[in-house]
Amino acid sequence: xxxxxxxxxxxxxxxxxxxxxxxxxxxxxxxxxxxxxxxxxxxxxxxxxxxxxxxxxxxxxxxxxxxxxxxxxxxxxxxxxxxxxxxxxxxxxxxxxx
Amino acid sequence: xxxxxxxxxxxxxxxxxxxxxxxxxxxxxxxxxxxxxxxxxxxxxxxxxxxxxxxxxxxxxxxxxxxxxxxxxxxxxxxxxxxxxxxxxxxxxxxxxxxxxxxxxxxxxxxxxxxxxxxxxxxxxxxxxxxxxxxxxxxxxxxxxxxxxxxxxxxxxxxxxx
Numbered sequence: 001x002x003x004x005x006x007x008x009x010x011x012x013x014x015x016x017x018x019x020x021x022x023x024x025x026x027x028x029x030x031x032x033x034x035x036x037x038x039x040x041x042x043x044x045x046x047x048x049x050x051x052x053x054x055x056x057x058x059x060x061x062x063x064x065x066x067x068x069x070x071x072x073x074x075x076x077x078x079x080x081x082x083x084x085x086x087x088x089x090x091x092x093x094x095x096x097x098x
Numbered sequence: 099x100x101x102x103x104x105x106x107x108x109x110x111x112x113x114x115x116x117x118x119x120x121x122x123x124x125x126x127x128x129x130x131x132x133x134x135x136x137x138x139x140x141x142x143x144x145x146x147x148x149x150x151x152x153x154x155x156x157x158x159x160x161x162x163x164x165x166x167x168x169x170x171x172x173x174x175x176x177x178x179x180x181x182x183x184x185x186x187x188x189x190x191x192x193x194x195x196x197x198x199x200x201x202x203x204x205x206x207x208x209x210x211x212x213x214x215x216x217x218x219x220x221x222x223x224x225x226x227x228x229x230x231x232x233x234x235x236x237x238x239x240x241x242x243x244x245x246x247x248x249x250x251x252x253x254x255x256x257x258x259x260x
Contacts, residue, residue, distance in 0.1 A: 001206065002203060002206050005201055005203055005206045005207065005210070006206050006209055006210040007210065008197070008210065009194070009197055009206065009207045009208075009209070009210025009211050009214070010210040010211070010213055010214045011214075012193055012197065012210075012211075012214075013190055013193065013194065013210065013211040013214035013215060014214035014217060014218060016189055016190050016193060017190055017214060017215060017218040018218055020188075020189075020190070020218075021184055021185075021188070021249050021252060021253070022181050022184060022185055022188075022218075022219070022222075023218050023219065023221070023222040024222070024245055024249060025177075025180065025181055025184070025222075025245075025246065025249055026177075026181075026218075026219050026222030026223050026226065027222045027223070027225045027226040027229070027245070028226065028241070028242035028243075028245040028246050028249075029173075029177055029226070029242065029246070030222065030223040030226030030227060030230075031226035031227070031229045031230045031233075031238050031241070031242050032230075032235075032238055032239050032242040032243075033173055033226075035170040035173045036223050036226065036227050037170065038170035038171070038173035038174040038177070039173055039174075039177050039223055039226075040219060040220060040223045041174055042173065042174040042175065042176070042177030042178040042181070043177050043178070043181045043219045043222070043223070044215065044216050044219050045174075045178055045182075046177070046178045046179070046180075046181040046182035046185060047181065047182075047185055047190075047215040047216075047219060048212055048215060048216075049182060050182055050185040050186055050188070050190075050191050051185075051190065051191055051194045051208060051211045051212065051215060052208060053186070053191070054190075054191035054192070054194040054195040054198075054211075055194055055195060055198045055204040055205075055207060055208045055211075056204070067186070067187040067257075067260065068257050068260055070183050070186050070187065071183070071184065071186075071187070071253045071254075071256055071257050072253070072254070072257055073183050074180055074181075074183035074184040074186075074250075074253055075184075075249075075250040075251075075253035075254050075257075076250070077176070077179060077180035077183065078180055078184070078246045078247070078249050078250040078253070079246070079247060079250040081176065081180070081243075081246050082242075082243040082244070082245075082246035082247040082250065083243070083247075084243075085239045085240070085242050085243035085246070086239070086240060086243035086244070086247075
């Protein structure tokens with residue numbers, strides 16, 4: 001095991017992830033959620049899969065999955081969760097109208 | 099009204115309770131849920147899909163947010179999908195692949211990156227839980243909603259600059 005390389009990878013990724021989107025999302029989603037463990041597992045699984053693909057496919061990911069489309073879908077996903085957190089009243093009226 | 103009817107009449111409960119004991123946990127709430135639904139006289143008209151969409155949010159008003167009612171797998175899935183898509187092509191993934199290309203030792207890079215990602219996520223969730231003990235649920239929901247909306251804007255900004 002190349003400990004030096006392991007440490008390099010750890011520090012690089014740790015510093016670049018600290019305060020980044022996914023960590024902020026983890027804070028926001030887990031704060032409002034009743035099952036923080038599921039948030040942790042979901043976020044971790046997503047991040048591991050993303051970096052696994054980075055290692056395996058390398059540059060190829062950009063060709064397989066169009067970056068722009070993927071990011072827009074993610075943005076919409078976050079926005080949906082955001083709107084649901086911000087508008088609890090609308091869910092009530094949704095239920096009332098059936 | 100028999101109480102045993104409440105679970106089948108509440109799509110959320112019926113869909114999501116992983117164990118039968120979950121409904122026993124919250125009898126009054128599930129009864130309340132039944133009353134809301136039956137009171138409207140539209141039990142059958144409520145599509146299953148709507149229950150699913152409600153579950154996408156992090157609070158399930160159907161059973162007033164008790165943990166067993168909020169299906170962890172839904173939280174898992176929504177978190178997984180959004181974060182996975184947000185991270186694809188992000189700088190972490192780019193630096194991971196650059197390092198593995200440079201050092202020809204992808205598994206060590208993956209191991210290092212994994213430990214770092216698990217650590218940052220754990221820190222994030224712990225901070226989130228800590229905030230949850232400090233702030234009222236309403237403030238927390240608002241703050242979380244604004245944060246997630248900003249992250250969505252950040253992603254859109256990333257796309258614009260590409």
